[in-house]
Amino acid sequence: MRRSFAFTCTLLIIGWLxxxxxxxxxxxxTFWPAAFVALTLPVALLLNLLSVPYWLLRNWRVAALPLLVAVLTWPHLQRGVALHPLRVAPAADEPGLRVRVLSSNVRIFNVYPQLRDPDLASSKKLIQWVADNPAEIICLxxxxxxxxxxxSKEKDVFNSVERIGVRSGRQSFVSRSLTNRAGAEFGMAIFSRYPILRRGTVNFGKLTQNHAMWADLRLPNKDTIRVFNFHLQSMSLDERDIVDSYSSKAGFRNKALxxxxxxxxxxxxxxxxxxxxxxxxxxxxxxxxxxxxxNDLPYSYxxxxxxxxxxxxxxxxxxGVGxxxxxxxxxxxIDNQFASPEWVVDDFWVHYEIPYSDHYPTTATYRLMPK
Structure with a gap:
């Protein structure tokens, strides 16, 4: 009976997965409840993996079923938890043109009063770190x-286009979603050490911080690439409300809905x-x-x-999770970089040593393979 119940649970887990x-x-x-079911995918993947050693000890024939499912769903597991423990860094003489890319949500360089610290220290450090980064392409x-x-009296601190762009030898494209009365600009930006040939903006209805921009860049080998920088709709969730919602029954009642x-x-x-x-x-x-x-998890549409x-x-x-x-x-x-099949990904880093925003910067090195 115990084995029959365990087998039924295994089938239910596979069905759930x-x-x-x-x-x-x-x-x-089209059907919003599906999005909530999709978010349970990592739990289903984990339970299916755990059922493999259980059945190997009990009945190896039954173990073949969750093992087969685990092999077939391995790419989905890799989306949330990357596993490359034996990977060796590529040699410097590997073919292809190397391009380094930095991407970061810089949280408007902490300009708002509630984000500032004494002497604007975090703002200065973050802008300087981005400006000094060796990446040829920067998306913010x-x-x-x-x-x-x-x-503004603080334009010497927040003149970020000049410091990240002109002074650092990069061309710039700023997609402005707002310019306030003082002349300060809000939006997104692409900086490039390569010439910017063409550029454009993709609005999601009314132009806000949540939109997309693109630029065509001419590489030293005369190839042209297109870079997209985009910021999807924010979750609009206060993390304190999330913590309160699961810390007590009262918090759950007041916050969860x-x-x-x-x-x-x-x-x-x-x-x-x-x-x-x-x-x-x-x-x-x-x-x-x-x-x-x-602004979405690896197990999302x-x-x-x-x-x-x-x-x-x-x-x-x-x-790991990254x-x-x-x-x-x-x-x-929730911050990601993607590359089309023409590229080889050499490395990728999350910069946990840069704590000046609510997002950690990411950098990657790509190689554009010869045609």
Whole structure:
């Protein structure tokens, strides 16, 4: 009877796992409950893996079933937990042109009063670190700049276009979502040591911080590549509310329903936003590099639609979860870089030593393979 019950549980876990994988493919704007089922996928993957050693000890014939499912769903596991313990760094003489890319949500360089520290120390350090980074391409979300024409008294600190761009030998493209009365600019930015040939912006309705931008860059070998930098709809969740919702029964009653409503609205928005972008990706005549604050997890529709056609840099060469969110919620990877098949991913790093934003910066090295 115990074995019969365990076998039934194993079948239920496999059914749950397959249902969650199917739900990942469903956009939230067509059927939003599927998005919540999809988020349970890592639990189902883990339980299926745990059932393999259990049945190996009990009945090896039965173990073949969850083992086969684990092999078939391994790419889904790799999206959340990358495993490359035996990977060797590529040699310096490997073929292909190397391109280094930095991507970071810089949280408007902490310009708001509630984010500031004495003497604007974190703002200065973050801007200087980005400016000094050796990456040839830099993509920044939640960007902030005070040009020389600004009337702000702090423009010597926040003149980020000049410091990251002009002074560092990079061309710049700033996609502005707002310019305030003092002349300060909010939006996103792409900086490049390579010439910028063409550029554009993709709005998701009204232009806000949540939009996309792209630039065509001419590489030293005369190839042209297209870089997308995008910031999908924010989760609109206060992490203190999330912590309160599971810390007590009262917190759950007071916070959980509101959190679910906001989370639902965010998932619906991100699903149609990523559909808008994937159509743009398909029309690109050039190899693509994508930098994104997805505001979504690896087991989501928005991540899945990109990962089905592009290499995720962390999943390709990393080890572990690779969290990028700097806050009270652990193991959250919402910042990603992707590359089209023409590229080889050499390395990828999350910079935990740079704690000046609520997102850790990421850098990657790619090689564009000869045609």
């Amino acid at each position: 397959l249902a969650a994988i199917a739900c990942v493919q469903v956009p939230a704007y 979300q939640e960007f902030y700049n005070e040009p020389q024409s600004s009337t 509101g959190l679910m409503r906001r989370f639902k609205r965010g998932m619906v928005s991100r699903s149609w936003q990523v559909d808008t972008l994937t159509r743009r990706f398909e029309r690109s005549p050039y190899p693509l590099l994508l930098c994104a604050d997805l 928005s991540y899945d639609q990109i990962a089905d056609h592009f290499q995720n840099a962390w999943a390709t060469v990393g080890n 969290p990028t969110y700097h806050g009270q919620l652990p193991f959250i990877r």
